[in-house]
Amino acid sequence: MKFFELHPLSLILFFVSAIAFTMITMNPVLLLLSFLCGFLANAFISKGRDLWIYLFLIAIIGITNPVFSHNGETVLFYLFDQRFTLEALVYGFMSGIRIVSVIYWFRLFGVVFKQDKLNWILGKVSPKLSVVFSMALRFIPLVKKNAKDIYNAQISMCSFKKDTLSGKFQLVFNVFSALVSMSIENAIDTADTMRSRGFENKNRTAYSLFSFRVKDIIFMAITIIDDILITYFLFSGIASFYYYPSMYFSGNDNKALVLYAAFAMLCALPMINDFTEDLRWKYSISKI
Amino acid sequence: MVAIKTYIKSLSALVFLLALAISASIFFQNENYMFVSLCAALISCIPFFTSFERNVNNAREIVVIAVMIALCVAGRFIFMLIPHFKPVTALIIITGMYFGTDAGFMTGSLTALISNMQYGQGPWTVFQMAVWGLIGFAAGALNKKGLLKNKLLLILFTAFSGVIYSLIMDIYTTISTENTFIVEKYIAYVMFSLPIMIEYVVSNIIFILALEKPIGKKLLRIKTKYGLFQ
Numbered sequence: 001m002k003f004f005e006l007h008p009l010s011l012i013l014f015f016v017s018a019i020a021f022t023m024i025t026m027n028p029v030l031l032l033l034s035f036l037c038g039f040l041a042n043a044f045i046s047k048g049r050d051l052w053i054y055l056f057l058i059a060i061i062g063i064t065n066p067v068f069s070h071n072g073e074t075v076l077f078y079l080f081d082q083r084f085t086l087e088a089l090v091y092g093f094m095s096g097i098r099i100v101s102v103i104y105w106f107r108l109f110g111v112v113f114k115q116d117k118l119n120w121i122l123g124k125v126s127p128k129l130s131v132v133f134s135m136a137l138r139f140i141p142l143v144k145k146n147a148k149d150i151y152n153a154q155i156s157m158c159s160f161k162k163d164t165l166s167g168k169f170q171l172v173f174n175v176f177s178a179l180v181s182m183s184i185e186n187a188i189d190t191a192d193t194m195r196s197r198g199f200e201n202k203n204r205t206a207y208s209l210f211s212f213r214v215k216d217i218i219f220m221a222i223t224i225i226d227d228i229l230i231t232y233f234l235f236s237g238i239a240s241f242y243y244y245p246s247m248y249f250s251g252n253d254n255k256a257l258v259l260y261a262a263f264a265m266l267c268a269l270p271m272i273n274d275f276t277e278d279l280r281w282k283y284s285i286s287k288i
Numbered sequence: 289m290v291a292i293k294t295y296i297k298s299l300s301a302l303v304f305l306l307a308l309a310i311s312a313s314i315f316f317q318n319e320n321y322m323f324v325s326l327c328a329a330l331i332s333c334i335p336f337f338t339s340f341e342r343n344v345n346n347a348r349e350i351v352v353i354a355v356m357i358a359l360c361v362a363g364r365f366i367f368m369l370i371p372h373f374k375p376v377t378a379l380i381i382i383t384g385m386y387f388g389t390d391a392g393f394m395t396g397s398l399t400a401l402i403s404n405m406q407y408g409q410g411p412w413t414v415f416q417m418a419v420w421g422l423i424g425f426a427a428g429a430l431n432k433k434g435l436l437k438n439k440l441l442l443i444l445f446t447a448f449s450g451v452i453y454s455l456i457m458d459i460y461t462t463i464s465t466e467n468t469f470i471v472e473k474y475i476a477y478v479m480f481s482l483p484i485m486i487e488y489v490v491s492n493i494i495f496i497l498a499l500e501k502p503i504g505k506k507l508l509r510i511k512t513k514y515g516l517f518q
Contacts, residue, residue, distance in 0.1 A: 023323040026467070061465045068473045099322075099464045103410050110409030118405075125334075126341040132354045132394060136402060139358030147366045168369050169498075176366055176375075177502045180359060184510050187355040191348040199347045 002277055003045055003270040007216040008117040010223070015109050017227050018267060022101050025234065027241045028094055030263050035097045037267035038104030045270055046111035054103060058096035065092025071244040091243040108270070116209065123206050130206065139183070146182055150175045219269065226266040233259040321463045326411060329418040336393040336421060343390050349516050353391050356383045360399040372487060376403075377453070378495035379503075380420055381446060384427030385436050386507040387517045392424025415460045423449045446496045450489035454481060 003011075022034040042048040065088050067079065072087030113121070115137055123130035154175060161167035198204070233239065239256040242248040344350060356379070363375040376399060384392025400416035427436065427445065436442045458481060462474045478485075511517055 020323065023326070024320050064473075065466070068470055068476075095465060095467050098467070099411075102322075102464075106410045106413070107408065110405065115405075118401075126337050128341050128344060128350060129337055129394075129398075132350055132357070133398060133402070135351060135354035136357035136361070136398060139355055140361050140402070143355075143358045143362040144365055147362065165370075172367055172369050173498055173502075176363075176499075177506075179366065180503055180506055183355045183359060184352060184506065187351040188348055188510070188514060191346075191351040194351070195347045200345065 001213070001215050001273075003273050004112045006219060006273075007210050007212050008113070008120045009212070010216045010220040011112060011117070012121060013220060014223050014266075014269060015105060017223060017230075019102055019105050021230055021234075021263065021266070022098060022105065026094060026098070026243070027239050028090075029239070029260055031094055031097050031101065033260065033264050034101040034267050035104070037264070037271065038101045038108070041108055041270045042104050042111075045274060046108055048107060048111075051104070054100045058093060058100055061096035061099070062089060062093035065089065065095070073246045087243050087245070087247055090247065094243075120208055120210060123208075127204075127206060139187075143179065143183055147175060147179050150178050150182070219273065222269065223266065226262045229262040230259060230266065233262075320467065321469055322411075322467050325460070325463050326414055329414045332418050333397055333414075333421060336390070336397070336425065340390045340394050346516065348514055349387075349391070352387070352510065352516060353394050356387070356391070356395045357398045357402065360395060361403050364403070373491045373495070375495045375499065377420070377423065377450060377488075377492050378446070378499055380424045381427040381449065381496060382500060382503055382507065384424035385431040385500075386504055386511060387428070388432075389425045389428035391517060392426075392428040393421040394424075396420030396422070396424035411464060412457070412460060415457065419453050419456050423453065442496060442500065443493055446492050447489050450492045451485065454478075454485040454488060457481075 018034070018038075022031070025031065039051060042051055066076075066084045067082075069088045069091070070083045070085065072083075072085030074086040075083050076086055076089070077084050115134070119130050119134050122133050151171075154171060233255060238253075239259055344353075360376050360379045360383075363379060367373050367375055380392065380396045380399065383395045397417040397420060400413060400420050404410070404413045404416070426449070430436050430441075430445065436445060455478065458474060458477045459469075461477050463469060466473060
């Protein structure tokens with residue numbers, strides 16, 4: 001089973017822990033691990049193309065931070081009579097790396113959680129919400145198609161000048177107005193059909209394709225063990241990192257290594273999962 | 289009375305969860321504005337979703353809300369002829385005005401979620417869900433006594449919601465890049481996004497003036513004909 005084929009429950013647990021731990025830490029080792037894993041996971045699992053654009057974001061955040069924040073002991077130079085410090089620069093780059101890591105994880109979330117999984121999660125929060133969600137997703141292409149039809153009908157009546165701005169406005173508003181009537185009238189029909197098929201009955205169940213398998217149990221168990229380890233070590237103040245007034249790093253003993261290993265394991269889970277699957281696929285090809 | 293009770297219940301749950309998030313962030317490190325604000329935005333959506341789950345039972349209402357969401361998302365596509373003009377906020381306000389608070393919040397928040405499925409999810413999705421949802425909710429709450437029937441108040445409310453949307457998204461930008469809240473940096477971001485904000489507010493007012501009457505008439509007709517959202 002590839003990463004995106006796992007059960008939504010184990011996936012949501014993974015994403016929540018990866019994003020939450022990335023957001024609450026300022027430790028450079030953890031941030032770099034999260035950034036690297038997020039980048040690789042996006043590059044290999046979702047085949048993201050424009051990932052490098054975010055490096056500019058890191059640079060911008062890193063360079064603008066010392067302009068606004070003048071804490072820190074090591075003064076590099078003075079800009080408009082204000083101190084430009086090394087600590088503020090490092091802090092800026094680290095917070096840039098952190099927000100970009102969070103964005104990477106959200107990107108992977110958006111790729112992995114397509115309509116069906118998102119619908120499953122929303123259905124757990126509120127079943128009616130998931131009905132609204134899935135119906136809206138179906139109506140969007142329908143509305144677009146109807147809009148195109150109405151537009152073509154209006155154009156063929158030649159009643160609007162398409163090249164003037166006021167003509168454009170009039171045309172578009174007419175199309176939209178007709179579209180609203182059409183969609184809502186159709187919606188009432190759809191609703192009546194739903195009702196006659198027993199939508200408003202109490203004992204309604206939702207169809208879901210997902211089954212919880214052994215692989216999900218393993219995946220979830222590793223995530224939970226990592227979560228417990230990371231929470232314990234972060235809570236006990238190991239590997240805390242202070243940027244101001246001067247950089248102070250307390251995390252270079254054995255306990256901190258356990259923390260780093262657990263975090264690396266957590267962030268690399270999607271990669272490890274897909275990599276072992278690829279290996280299994282490669283070695284089970286028939287040699288005959 | 290029941291409505292007030294559920295609001296008090298969900299409000300206390302909200303305060304509790306918020307306190308939990310803040311204390312968690314204090315335990316881990318000194319300041320975690322990003323984590324807390326994301327949790328707060330996510331948590332603030334929950335009472336509205338539960339209220340929707342409880343109050344809306346009619347299949348017609350559910351389908352009409354789904355259609356309004358689809359119209360909001362596809363609105364960008366339909367108004368492609370006129371660049372920079374997106375009718376999303378105006379449509380959310382109109383939905384809230386005529387279909388009430390629950391429908392307004394649902395349309396706003398799900399529009400944010402679904403349109404970000406096309407344009408890319410990020411931490412901003414959660415904030416957009418909360419802000420657009422609250423705009424729809426506020427429109428519904430204000431129009432309960434027919435307040436927004438007044439043209440001037442409607443324009444004021446639209447401008448205000450546009451400004452608030454822009455300011456809150458700037459708060460998100462400040463917090464996400466910095467993890468703390470620095471007022472100078474926030475002001476710099478607001479200044480930077482001022483032209484976009486003005487364009488946004490002006491286009492919203494044009495849309496609400498152009499769409500409120502024709503679309504509102506249609507929604508009102510549906511509402512009275514089928515007895516929806518009473």
